[in-house]
Amino acid sequence: MIETTIRQKIDAWLTGNYDQATKDEINGMLERNENEALSDAFYRDLEFGTGGLRGIMGAGSNRMNRYTLGMATQGLCNYLKHNFPNEPISVAIAHDSRNNSDVFARIAADIFSANGIKVYLFEALRPTPELSFAIRHLGCKSGVVVTASHNPKEYNGYKVYWNDGAQVTAPHDKNIIAEVNKIHSVDEVKFEPNPANIQMIGRELDEAYIQEVLRLSISQEAIKRQHDLKIVFTPLHGTGITLVPEVLQRFGFTNVHVVEEQAVPNGNFPTVVYPNPEEKEAMTLALNKAKEIDADLVLATDPDSDRVGIAVRNLKGEFVLLNGNQTGALLINYLLQAWQKAGKLTGKEFVVKTIVTTDLIKKIADSYNVTMYETLTGFKYIAEKIRALEGKEVYIGGGEESYGYMIGDFVRDKDAISACALIAEMAAVAKDNGQSLFEMMVEMYTKYGFYKEELVSFTKKGQRGAEEIQQMMADMRSNPPQTVAGSRVVEISDYKFSTRKLVLSSQENKLDLESSNVLQYLTEDGSKISARPSGTEPKIKFYISVNEPLASAADYDATEQQLSRKVAQILTDLKLK
Numbered sequence: 001m002i003e004t005t006i007r008q009k010i011d012a013w014l015t016g017n018y019d020q021a022t023k024d025e026i027n028g029m030l031e032r033n034e035n036e037a038l039s040d041a042f043y044r045d046l047e048f049g050t051g052g053l054r055g056i057m058g059a060g061s062n063r064m065n066r067y068t069l070g071m072a073t074q075g076l077c078n079y080l081k082h083n084f085p086n087e088p089i090s091v092a093i094a095h096d097s098r099n100n101s102d103v104f105a106r107i108a109a110d111i112f113s114a115n116g117i118k119v120y121l122f123e124a125l126r127p128t129p130e131l132s133f134a135i136r137h138l139g140c141k142s143g144v145v146v147t148a149s150h151n152p153k154e155y156n157g158y159k160v161y162w163n164d165g166a167q168v169t170a171p172h173d174k175n176i177i178a179e180v181n182k183i184h185s186v187d188e189v190k191f192e193p194n195p196a197n198i199q200m201i202g203r204e205l206d207e208a209y210i211q212e213v214l215r216l217s218i219s220q221e222a223i224k225r226q227h228d229l230k231i232v233f234t235p236l237h238g239t240g241i242t243l244v245p246e247v248l249q250r251f252g253f254t255n256v257h258v259v260e261e262q263a264v265p266n267g268n269f270p271t272v273v274y275p276n277p278e279e280k281e282a283m284t285l286a287l288n289k290a291k292e293i294d295a296d297l298v299l300a301t302d303p304d305s306d307r308v309g310i311a312v313r314n315l316k317g318e319f320v321l322l323n324g325n326q327t328g329a330l331l332i333n334y335l336l337q338a339w340q341k342a343g344k345l346t347g348k349e350f351v352v353k354t355i356v357t358t359d360l361i362k363k364i365a366d367s368y369n370v371t372m373y374e375t376l377t378g379f380k381y382i383a384e385k386i387r388a389l390e391g392k393e394v395y396i397g398g399g400e401e402s403y404g405y406m407i408g409d410f411v412r413d414k415d416a417i418s419a420c421a422l423i424a425e426m427a428a429v430a431k432d433n434g435q436s437l438f439e440m441m442v443e444m445y446t447k448y449g450f451y452k453e454e455l456v457s458f459t460k461k462g463q464r465g466a467e468e469i470q471q472m473m474a475d476m477r478s479n480p481p482q483t484v485a486g487s488r489v490v491e492i493s494d495y496k497f498s499t500r501k502l503v504l505s506s507q508e509n510k511l512d513l514e515s516s517n518v519l520q521y522l523t524e525d526g527s528k529i530s531a532r533p534s535g536t537e538p539k540i541k542f543y544i545s546v547n548e549p550l551a552s553a554a555d556y557d558a559t560e561q562q563l564s565r566k567v568a569q570i571l572t573d574l575k576l577k
Contacts, residue, residue, distance in 0.1 A: 002035050009042045009061055017187055018067065025059040040462050048072045048180040049535065050173040051380070054148050054157030057100060064148075064156045066107050070189040073108045075180030076142065076160060077115040077190075079172075082179070084141055090118035092138060092201075094131035095146035096304040097238050098156050099267035101125070104146045108158070110193035123202040125265055127239045127305030129415035132165040133209045134201070136410070139163075147304040150276035151537060153269050165412035166383030170514065206243065212410040213247055213418045218338040219429050223252040226428040230295040233420070234259035234286040236275045237266040238303030243417050251421050253428075257293060259285050269303075277302055277309025278403055280321060287311055287319050297427045297437065301416040307403040308416035310423055312437040315556060325358035325453040325545075326441060327423065328399035332361050333444050334426040335397050335407065336368045345370065350389065352382045352398030355495070355518065356530045356543045360444075360451040361399075367448070370396070376495065376516045377532065379404060383412035401453065401543065442553045450550040452563040456542045456576050457534075469533050469540045476519055476531055484523050485546075485569040491522035529570060544570050 002010070010030075014023055029038050041060025046053055046068045053072055055064040080089050091112055095105035102125070109119045120138055122131070128145050135143040141163045148155035160176065162168045168176060183189070217223070231248065233256055235241040241263050248256050261271050262285060269275040272282045277300040290298045290311065298311035298319070310327055314320045322330075332351055339345050350371040353361045365372035371393070375381035377400060386395045386409050399405035404414030407422050430440040445451070460468045480492055493500045495518040498511040518532045530543040546566045550559050571577040 002039055003043075006039050006042045010038065013042075013059070013061070016185075022059045022065070022067070043463050048075070048177055050169075050177070051167050051378070051535065052144070052158045052160040054151065054155060056154050057156050064104075064158075066104070067186045067189075069104055069107060069158055070111060070186060070191060071183040072158060072180050073111040073144075074115070074189040075183050076144075076176055077112060077117060078182070079176045079179040080117065080142055081115070083172075083175075087141075088118065089116075089142075090120065090138065090140045092120040092122075092131060092134040092140045092143040093145070094122045094126045094128065094134070094143075096128070097125050097265035097267055098146075098148060098303060099153065100156055101146045101267065104156065104158065107191070108144055108146070109198050111190055113194040113197035114190035114192050116194070117197065119198045120201045121198055122205070123200045125239050125242065126206075127243060127301075127415075127417055128159070129306055129411045129413055129417055130205065130209050130243070132161060132411045132413040132415075133212065134205050135161055135163065136165040136412070137205065137208055138201075145304065149304055150274070150278070150302040150307060152274055153267060161413075164383065164387055166387070167378070167380035167413060169380050169384050209417075210243070210247060210250065212408070213421055214250060216408050216418055216422060217251060217425060218335075218342055219425055220252065222429045222432040223425060226431045227252050228255040229253060229297065229424065229428050229431060230293055231256045231424055231427075232259065232286050232290045232293070232295045232298045233257070234262045234283075234298075234300045235265075235305070236272060236277065236282060236300055236302060237262050237264065237269050238275065238301060238305060239265065240301030240305040240416065240420075241265065244299070244301060244305070244420050247417055247421050248424055251425065253424055257289060257295070259289055261285055275303050277307060278324070283309060283311060283321060290319055296431065297424060299420045299423065301420065302403075305416045306414040308405070308419045308423070309403055310437075312427075314438050315442070315553065320438070322437075322441070323453060323455075324399070324401040324403040325360070325451070327403070328353070328401065328405060329358055329360045329364065329451070330426065330437065330441055330444065331399065331405055331407070331419070331422060332397060333364050334422075334429065334440075336364060336370060338429075339396060340368060346394075348392075349394045349396050351396050352385050354378070354381070354400040355513075355520065356532060357399065357401045358451050358453055358545060359528070360448055360547070363448045364444075376513055377518070378535070379406060379412075379414045382406060386412065401455070439553070442550070442556055445550045445556075446552060449547050450556075450559050450563065451545065451547040452560065452567065454544045454567050456544070456571065457539045459537070459539050461538045465538050469538075472540055473517060473519065473531065473533065480521065481573065484521065484527065484529060484573050485566050487523035487525040487527060489521050490524050491520075493518075493520040493522070495520070527566065527570065529574065542574070542576055546570070
């Protein structure tokens with residue numbers, strides 16, 4: 001049986017101003033008695049969160065479709081007009097390779113144009129970081145990109161950006177949500193476009209963006225000597241194909257091999273189960289290619305090219321995937337080394353990481369007397385820190401454990417295009433010094449300590465799943481562990497209530513970050529465990545971080561096994577496996 005309130009919403013869609021295809025889809029589900037699917041499609045309105053929309057495509061108030069996107073866009077239009085009452089308003093719009101992304105981008109452009117807002121619409125798919133760049137380059141007040149990042153193929157989404165090129169933060173995030181929530185009917189949405197307000201953009205923006213990426217290069221001499229570094233690249237059927245090969249070539253790399261089976265953009269992602277470079281399975285074809293040609297480096301970008309995964313040869317000559325923490329620490333280590341060598345460190349520079357990203361980055365930054373700031377999870381907070389320090393301090397780079405990095409500040413979101421270029425440069429520098437990237441990482445561990453991180457996720461779909469995740473967080477707050485893997489818990493940070501409790505003294509300090517549903521335990525031996533419901537997927541994530549000194553490269557395997565045992569014990573103690 002379908003609940004009465006849900007049935008009323010279904011009837012409203014069947015009798016309201018919705019197209020026939022939408023009504024046919026709903027009626028088909030009713031005829032097939034797909035009650036659970038109908039309930040999930042209508043039990044709530046698809047939430048316009050602080051980053052925008054993301055959901056499964058299809059008919060229903062809790063689905064991504066022209067109507068949920070339309071109401072969100074109309075609310076954003078209303079907010080922009082309230083916020084900039086006597087100014088010309090323009091927005092930039094981009095989309096990725098997902099099914100319907102181009103359709104949704106055009107619908108959004110039509111609605112903005114109908115509301116008297118100038119639209120710069122990319123002529124074809126483009127990476128998310130280029131949209132962030134375009135907003136600042138064109139002087140736009142806002143922008144949107146149609147993407148669901150690395151979610152499965154049935155998802156799509158819509159990310160909203162502000163005039164600094166960053167995803168919206170306070171107060172605009174909550175204020176936009178309030179305006180969107182005021183739209184109670186699709187009849188309030190202006191779907192009829194004004195073509196005079198829509199301008200197509202393309203290659204000229206690509207070139208302006210590429211020029212900024214090229215300026216990031218610090219070690220051109222090493223690239224010249226190692227220009228034939230063997231690089232395998234896969235865009236995983238996404239937008240990376242539009243810029244990554246060209247940027248690598250213009251950096252000076254002459255031996256780049258694209259995985260042809262994954263080079264063509266395709267929203268069905270036919271060669272992967274899950275288009276996410278965090279997943280080993282998604283890297284299979286790239287790794288096969290790398291073995292075939294004896295590559296030095298494998299690079300993979302997700303569908304909207306804001307995340308990058310890499311693979312390198314380990315000390316035994318086997319290809320291994322580096323996780324986001326390893327790549328992020330390597331990048332910061334390389335950038336600070338290169339900036340120091342170039343005489344660019346003046347004492348005003350800073351790097352940024354998120355609260356669930358490896359603390360190894362802080363140890364590296366401290367060794368160069370470079371300030372490291374910590375933010376909540378999400379690049380909008382890293383961008384917010386850059387904005388706050390603009391003109392006072394100099395941003396070098398930053399990142400988060402989920403394979404997102406941002407080097408330089410011309411883009412204000414994670415950027416896999418520039419990250420691919422700098423990772424390749426870093427590999428060239430390593431090879432110029434007679435090392436592999438993996439050996440460079442081991443050297444970093446011997447200097448700063450061997451940090452090992454692991455992420456464990458539990459997917460909980462639908463209404464019931466959301467309730468289970470809430471209960472898991474409530475249980476962890478009410479009954480925190482006293483010891484984990486034989487080490488006492490000495491600090492509990494609850495970012496929801498902005499408190500950090502020193503367990504042994506019962507002292508409680510205030511955290512200087514806005515509220516976020518994250519819980520973190522720190523143990524006496526330096527292990528850190530974080531629990532966080534995902535903001536974009538029906539998941540709860542647990543981040544485990546452990547560390548030990550590494551005496552030499554010869555001790556790598558033994559230390560790695562020791563850390564793996566500690567991670568396994570933590571997971572057992574917290575009943576996470």
